[in-house]
Amino acid sequence: MAKVYPVSIEEIRVSQQKERRIVDTLAPLVQQHRMVVSSELIKKDYNEAERDPETGHQRSLMYQLSRITVERGSLSFDDRLDAVALGVKFFTDAAAQDQEKAKATRQEDLDDAMRQAWFDETGASIDALAMGWKPQPMAAAYGGVKR
Secondary structure (H helix, E strand, O other), rough: OOOOOOOOOOOOOOOOOOOHHHHHHHHHHOOOOOOOOOOHHHHHHHHHHHHHHOOHHHHHHHHHHHHHOOOOOOOOOOOHHHHHHHHHHHHHHHHHHHHHHHHHHHHHHHHHHHHHHHOOOEEEEEEEHHHHHOOOOOOOOOOOOOO
């Protein structure tokens, strides 16, 4: 596989019931209309299902998506939906990590501004913090003493 697609493969361990994990991952996206599926994929999925009259529709992604519940064994085949759920989980976790980094960076910036305002002896910076403004650095007013 590495010759055709030069990607890395990561092992994922889960301890939850498969159906519950899939529903917990996909339900928020589907309920909030945030999951977008190409119409070409739906047509291709349907055409592939039509080729196998016995289990074709049960193996269809759209069939699996529309009929999954949290009950164990609710679907006889859930392979395609499981793959989609794992991909969605990867990207939602990555987005959450980016949000945490941005939050930490913002908090660090606020802490720096507060420290700078605290050590500024003019008092205007502390007033700016109290008003919710980002303090603008003023000219040093240290009474002629350099720090």
